[in-house]
Amino acid sequence: MTGxxxxxxxxxxxxxxxxxxxxxxGMFMKSIFRxxxxxxxxxYFPSNIQGLPTWYEVRVNENGYLAPSGSIDIxxxxxxxxxxxxxxxxxxxxxxIYDSTWxxxxxxxxxxxxxxxxxxxxxxxEAFNTARSRTLMKNTAYVGVLxxxxxxxxxxxxxxxxxxxxxxxHLIDANKQALKMGFExxxxxxxxxxxxxxxxxxxxKDHFIIDGNSTAALGCVYxxxxxxxxxxxTPSTSLMDAFxxxxxxxxxxxxxxxxxxxxxxxxxxxxxxxxxxxxxWNGARSFTPTSGPGISLMNEFIGYGxxxxxxxxxxxxxxxxxxxxxxxxxQQCDILSCAxxxxxxxxxxxxYPADPEEAFxxxxxxxxxxxxxxxxxxxLSDLDIGxxxxxxxxxxxxxxxxPNRGKVLDKDALEGMEQFHRYLDSDGDGIxxxxxxxxxxxxxxxxxxxxxxxxxxxxxxxxxxxxxxxxLLIKWETAKSIVPSPMKDFNKKNKIAILSIGSCDxxxxxxxxxxxxxxxxxxYLRVRAxxxxxxxxxxxxxxxxxxxxxxxxxxxxxxxxxxxxxxxxSKIKSIRLYNGIPISSKDLVERIMKExxxxxxx
Amino acid sequence: MSYIKKPKIYGDKxxxxxxxxxxTDYEGAMSTLCAGCGHDSITGAIIQTVFDLDIxxxxxxxxxxxxxxxxxxxxxxxxxxxxxxxxxxxxxxxxGANAANRELFCIGVSGDGDTLSxxxxxxxxxxxxxxxxxxxIENNGVYGLTKGQFSASADVGSTAxxxxxxxHVPIDPCQIAITLGATFVARSFSGDKxxxxxxxxxxxxxxxxxxxxxxxxxxxxxxxxxxxxxxxSTRESKREAVYTDxxxxxxxxxxxxxxxxxxxxxxxxxxxxxxxxxxxSYSPQSRGDSIKNIRSATERGELLTGLLYIDESQHDxxxxxxxxxxxxxxxxxxxxxxxxxxxxxxxDSYR
Numbered sequence: 001m002t003g004x005x006x007x008x009x010x011x012x013x014x015x016x017x018x019x020x021x022x023x024x025x026g027m028f029m030k031s032i033f034r035x036x037x038x039x040x041x042x043x044y045f046p047s048n049i050q051g052l053p054t055w056y057e058v059r060v061n062e063n064g065y066l067a068p069s070g071s072i073d074i075x076x077x078x079x080x081x082x083x084x085x086x087x088x089x090x091x092x093x094x095x096x097i098y099d100s101t102w103x104x105x106x107x108x109x110x111x112x113x114x115x116x117x118x119x120x121x122x123x124x125x126e127a128f129n130t131a132r133s134r135t136l137m138k139n140t141a142y143v144g145v146l147x148x149x150x151x152x153x154x155x156x157x158x159x160x161x162x163x164x165x166x167x168x169x170h171l172i173d174a175n176k177q178a179l180k181m182g183f184e185x186x187x188x189x190x191x192x193x194x195x196x197x198x199x200x201x202x203x204x205k206d207h208f209i210i211d212g213n214s215t216a217a218l219g220c221v222y223x224x225x226x227x228x229x230x231x232x233x234t235p236s237t238s239l240m241d242a243f244x245x246x247x248x249x250x251x252x253x254x255x256x257x258x259x260x261x262x263x264x265x266x267x268x269x270x271x272x273x274x275x276x277x278x279x280x281w282n283g284a285r286s287f288t289p290t291s292g293p294g295i296s297l298m299n300e301f302i303g304y305g306x307x308x309x310x311x312x313x314x315x316x317x318x319x320x321x322x323x324x325x326x327x328x329x330x331q332q333c334d335i336l337s338c339a340x341x342x343x344x345x346x347x348x349x350x351x352y353p354a355d356p357e358e359a360f361x362x363x364x365x366x367x368x369x370x371x372x373x374x375x376x377x378x379x380l381s382d383l384d385i386g387x388x389x390x391x392x393x394x395x396x397x398x399x400x401x402x403p404n405r406g407k408v409l410d411k412d413a414l415e416g417m418e419q420f421h422r423y424l425d426s427d428g429d430g431i432x433x434x435x436x437x438x439x440x441x442x443x444x445x446x447x448x449x450x451x452x453x454x455x456x457x458x459x460x461x462x463x464x465x466x467x468x469x470x471x472l473l474i475k476w477e478t479a480k481s482i483v484p485s486p487m488k489d490f491n492k493k494n495k496i497a498i499l500s501i502g503s504c505d506x507x508x509x510x511x512x513x514x515x516x517x518x519x520x521x522x523x524y525l526r527v528r529a530x531x532x533x534x535x536x537x538x539x540x541x542x543x544x545x546x547x548x549x550x551x552x553x554x555x556x557x558x559x560x561x562x563x564x565x566x567x568x569x570s571k572i573k574s575i576r577l578y579n580g581i582p583i584s585s586k587d588l589v590e591r592i593m594k595e596x597x598x599x600x601x602x
Numbered sequence: 603m604s605y606i607k608k609p610k611i612y613g614d615k616x617x618x619x620x621x622x623x624x625x626t627d628y629e630g631a632m633s634t635l636c637a638g639c640g641h642d643s644i645t646g647a648i649i650q651t652v653f654d655l656d657i658x659x660x661x662x663x664x665x666x667x668x669x670x671x672x673x674x675x676x677x678x679x680x681x682x683x684x685x686x687x688x689x690x691x692x693x694x695x696x697x698g699a700n701a702a703n704r705e706l707f708c709i710g711v712s713g714d715g716d717t718l719s720x721x722x723x724x725x726x727x728x729x730x731x732x733x734x735x736x737x738x739i740e741n742n743g744v745y746g747l748t749k750g751q752f753s754a755s756a757d758v759g760s761t762a763x764x765x766x767x768x769x770h771v772p773i774d775p776c777q778i779a780i781t782l783g784a785t786f787v788a789r790s791f792s793g794d795k796x797x798x799x800x801x802x803x804x805x806x807x808x809x810x811x812x813x814x815x816x817x818x819x820x821x822x823x824x825x826x827x828x829x830x831x832x833x834x835s836t837r838e839s840k841r842e843a844v845y846t847d848x849x850x851x852x853x854x855x856x857x858x859x860x861x862x863x864x865x866x867x868x869x870x871x872x873x874x875x876x877x878x879x880x881x882x883s884y885s886p887q888s889r890g891d892s893i894k895n896i897r898s899a900t901e902r903g904e905l906l907t908g909l910l911y912i913d914e915s916q917h918d919x920x921x922x923x924x925x926x927x928x929x930x931x932x933x934x935x936x937x938x939x940x941x942x943x944x945x946x947x948x949x950d951s952y953r
Contacts, residue, residue: 208950221938224935227698227701256927260937261930262701262925264698267723271697271724274687274694277687277695277698278695280702281695282702284931402935437683438703441659441681444682446686447683447684448684448686449688
């Protein structure tokens with residue numbers, strides 16, 4: 001790894017939660033974005049309201065790598081509770097900035113770094129009157145310090161303040177003042193700029209900064225979802241918050257001021273999924289966002305949805321398990337529990353977005369698949385995708401999009417029918433026709449989770465029962481052909497490959513670039529859906545070794561591949577990084593290179 | 603399951619309602635419950651209710667959970683969509699269905715196990731949301747399908763078939779519902795169609811959550827001496843606090859009621875509920891009085907029946923949520939989707 005250079009470094013902010021630091025950190029990040037330099041922000045926050053340590057890491061990178069770099073070049077140590085830890089984490093040659101209102105001997109222990117003390121509290125106590133603004137403006141002042149050290153464009157920052165605070169001129173003035181104080185202090189007391197700094201570029205055109213819960217929610221809006229039920233749980237809550245916000249903008253009927261959507265905060269996840277199924281059964285596009293513990297609670301109804309064949313979309317924004325785990329840390333630990341959720345023989349269509357951009361498209365896709373296949377469809381995102389600030393390409397939308405409602409018989413079709421049978425496979429693709437309540441008396445059928453035959457009638461007859469569950473397997477085969485295909489980068493001269501899932505994507509992109517420079521070229525496939533298409537089998541077959549990279553302890557993707565493909569399992573080498581922090585290319589390279597015999601070109 | 607062949611026809615085959623449909627058109631599959639089960643009488647009362655109210659069967663949905671009671675939606679209105687969900691979780695499904703299409707009539711059938719044990723949470727929250735549905739509890743004090751365990755509505759001292767007495771205090775769905783803010787609470791007996799049918803009618807036409815707790819004896823596991831939910835015991839302890847009439851919209855009130863003893867409540871559909879009191883202290887429009895009446899009856903060893911509480915002034919769930927008047931499931935995608943241009947503007951706000 002090379003050291004920091006212009007437009008290639010990482011700044012970490014160590015704060016106390018509840019002190020208003022996140023808006024200042026966001027301002028720092030967005031200003032760099034507006035200078036045309038790619039950035040990404042990772043938030044490492046506690047499951048707490050106020051008073052505990054929280055970190056925000058901004059990676060500035062001209063190549064647009066979005067995973068953590070794994071090295072911290074500047075540490076904004078604003079939290080005395082974590083000075084020791086923050087000091088340790090800094091790369092050799094890095095810079096530590098702290099509030100020198102209270103000088104700290106212990107921060108001087110490392111002679112391989114530069115400590116820059118700024119009397120932030122003193123400065124703000126003199127300049128501002130209220131306790132609140134004294135606290136808040138310290139944050140803005142350190143952005144001023146960074147602006148001087150990194151030679152950021154002050155005009156850009158000031159414009160951002162105007163855009164952010166709009167008519168609240170008193171806030172604009174105070175922030176400008178704090179920014180200037182920090183900036184001038186740094187100019188007077190330190191060698192500005194540092195050896196690495198920001199340089200205006202043009203790499204952020206047609207990009208924007210957003211989190212994946214927002215884009216997934218936007219996908220729900222664009223797909224035409226009207227009923228969203230949920231129970232609050234980190235890290236999925238902001239998905240429903242975003243849906244609510246977008247619906248407020250786009251879904252209120254202008255004439256009547258009434259809502260073209262229904263958001264129901266349920267009493268628990270058991271109810272949230274029940275509501276989503278009730279709405280899906282009754283012809284609305286419905287969804288429920290949750291996380292691992294919610295999936296556990298929803299299991300019974302998920303099996304019902306599978307067996308009674310009811311469309312709905314379940315967003316699982318994964319967090320670390322097991323049990324309550326670490327609610328504010330990321331993992332990909334529900335791959336197996338979603339794939340086979342519920343008792344009895346069940347398996348479910350799952351989609352795996354890699355970033356907020358894909359979360360939008362796969363969210364729309366999930367609603368189409370749920371209705372085409374008449375089944376609950378999972379979108380497995382994670383905390384990293386869902387809650388962190390990513391720079392992604394502009395989302396595209398085709399106004400010609402028409403929702404695929406699948407095989408739904410309308411009034412006219414029913415009128416002309418002699419008799420409707422709910423679970424008859426008339427087309428041979430395993431997908432029966434369904435009807436929506438309220439449309440026509442001939443469409444009536446009895447939906448049940450108990451044994452039923454192909455006509456929809458109750459059964460305890462072995463053959464009749466088996467007909468239906470076997471037909472669901474035909475539907476599963478159909479699903480294979482219509483779910484999103486994997487993303488693939490294949491060169492037949494490479495014998496070793498990486499196979500991965502979801503948010504590991506960008507660390508892998510960077511790791512491959514880096515290992516390629518050292519003469520190790522790897523092919524790459526990222527699965528985007530379960531069931532796996534045949535392409536996945538073919539890809540594994542075409543290699544000698546396939547490193548399966550994922551973020552959980554037990555290698556859940558590797559296991560799923562072993563069970564659900566016909567590949568030679570001895571080719572699979574599982575690489576697992578699961579400490580709750582998004583994986584960095586640095587760690588990944590280290591892990592993969594350990595497995596490659598020295599001298600052997602990949 | 604009984605193998606005794608039972609007649610499927612409950613009533614008059616020839617009389618037609620305003621839609622030109624006969625009673626038979628509102629029937630369902632043949633019941634597989636035990637001969638003499640109270641639930642079958644309730645099924646008959648529901649058929650009579652929807653027939654009399656001229657409800658187009660396809661404009662009605664039938665919801666249930668798990669248990670003997672929850673099988674019954676299969677036995678009425680086979681031209682209506684039915685949803686036999688999982689144990690105790692019908693209220694959630696009904697709530698979602700109601701959000702998707704607020705125009706449909708919704709009848710939920712549950713039991714004392716399904717509502718008062720595993721489903722207590724969902725029941726409470728459906729009450730709280732005032733979901734527009736008729737929620738019938740077929741209450742027999744016992745788990746029938748699993749062969750006779752006490753349910754949460756069994757009275758203290760009531761004995762099981764094999765003689766063991768229940769030790770835990772019963773949960774009364776009516777008192778619970780009134781406390782939770784229910785807008786329509788009634789109690790009746792499966793063996794009293796004259797009382798039950800008008801209550802079901804008024805409950806179905808009430809805009810909001812209507813709970814009708816129907817004592818429905820289990821002939822196989824809870825109809826012996828010592829049970830407080832047997833036919834005999836219910837007939838003896840039942841006291842009708844009020845007789846309820848439902849008068850549909852635009853229909854003249856034909857019977858003259860004695861002044862002072864009646865209460866008239868206007869329903870949102872334009873119909874009326876006329877209550878004829880048998881007791882001057884009875885007041886179905888005060889939660890406090892209503893609970894007091896139920897409790898003092900219980901202390902006297904009586905089961906107070908009739909319309910116990912009604913409040914027509916509350917918004918139902920879809921109104922509270924400010925949903926458009928049309929069903930959400932019928933809104934055109936062009937209206938739901940903000941389109942390409944709005945997306946571009948939205949993204950600009952994130953730069």
